[in-house]
Amino acid sequence: MLVFTRRRHETIMIGDGIEVRVLRVGRDGVRLGIVAPADVPVHRQEVYDQIREANRSAADTSHPIAAIAERLRRRQ
Amino acid sequence: MTQAQANADVSVEHPQVGGRFADAAINAGDVLSFPEGLPGYETARAFVLIEIPEQAPLKMLHAVNGSDVCFLVVDPKSVLAAYRCELTAADRIRLGASDDSTLLWLAIVMVGQDGEVAVNLRAPIVINPARMTGRQVMPNNCVYPLRHVIGTD
Numbered sequence: 001m002l003v004f005t006r007r008r009h010e011t012i013m014i015g016d017g018i019e020v021r022v023l024r025v026g027r028d029g030v031r032l033g034i035v036a037p038a039d040v041p042v043h044r045q046e047v048y049d050q051i052r053e054a055n056r057s058a059a060d061t062s063h064p065i066a067a068i069a070e071r072l073r074r075r076q
Numbered sequence: 077m078t079q080a081q082a083n084a085d086v087s088v089e090h091p092q093v094g095g096r097f098a099d100a101a102i103n104a105g106d107v108l109s110f111p112e113g114l115p116g117y118e119t120a121r122a123f124v125l126i127e128i129p130e131q132a133p134l135k136m137l138h139a140v141n142g143s144d145v146c147f148l149v150v151d152p153k154s155v156l157a158a159y160r161c162e163l164t165a166a167d168r169i170r171l172g173a174s175d176d177s178t179l180l181w182l183a184i185v186m187v188g189q190d191g192e193v194a195v196n197l198r199a200p201i202v203i204n205p206a207r208m209t210g211r212q213v214m215p216n217n218c219v220y221p222l223r224h225v226i227g228t229d
Contacts, residue, residue, distance in 0.1 A: 039169040043214060051199045051212065052116035054222055058186040058196070059117065059145050068185060068193055069134045071227050072150060 107140060109209045111170075114201075120145045123210070125182075125203070137182065137201065147201075149182035155195050155226060161215035163202065170211060171204040179204055186223065194223040 004012055011021045017037040024031040034042050108123045120143045126136040133154045139145040152159040163176065173179055180203040184196040197220030203210035 038165045041164065041166040041170075041214075047214060048115055050222055051196075051214070054186060054196050054199070055114055055116040055147070055184065055212075057188070058147050058184045060187070063148055063185070063187050065131055065134060065136075065148065068148065068187070069131045071193060072133050072154060075155070075226065 102140065105208075107208065108203060109207075110211060111209065112211060114147075114212045115199075117143075117145050119143070125149075134185065135182065137184075148185035149201065150185055150195060152181055152183040152195070152197055152200055152220075155183060155224065156197065156220070159197065159220065161200065161218045161220070163213060164216050167202065167211065167213040167215070171202060171209060172207045173202075173204050178206060183224075192225060193227055194225045196222055197224045198222040 006012065006022045008022055008025055011019055013019055017035075018040065019033075019035040021033040021035070022030060023033050036042050102124050106124050108125065110121050110123060112118065113120050117139070120139040122140045123137050124140055126138055128136075133150050135149050137147045137149050159181075161181075163171070163173070163179075168176075171179070182201045182203065184199075184201065186194045186196060188194070198218055199212055199214050199222065201210055201212050
């Protein structure tokens, strides 16, 4: 891992088009601004982790498909 | 990754589905490319969408070519009629989507240990049929929960 010391308003460039700027430094957190090309998704790690966990709990071929389908049909 | 590279990752000559759908007839043209896989299943890059009339409105998004990963999916509008999210610019570009109206939205169904059935409305799968490509997205201004509970079996 590359480690930098940055002060407020200082920036790190990643590749050609990604800029990470330190906007504010507080006691409990650092506020960052991200500038990235339009086709680069930017997400908080914990959101990605939650989706990964949800997917893992979903990818199970032993589900009672007929019962779930019936439940969904009753809602329509 | 370009579309050509994405397609090169998929063995389109003889796609195979394993698991309980091993008998399903799969055509090479049915294979959907997920260039980044799905979170937790990053190496599963090729899927088919299996529809069995008796199981409507459920569909199965099943990995092909060696992976048995299978998700139960459902049109989020069949769970919440008013469901509507807006793609981020990044997702729209990666899907090659110029017209949102042609996109297919699918929500993943989860079954808990206790039999609780929930639907992931926060991070839906969006497929662009025109390019046979898909990805799991986190739309802008999406107010729906990751686990929208629809009941217990």
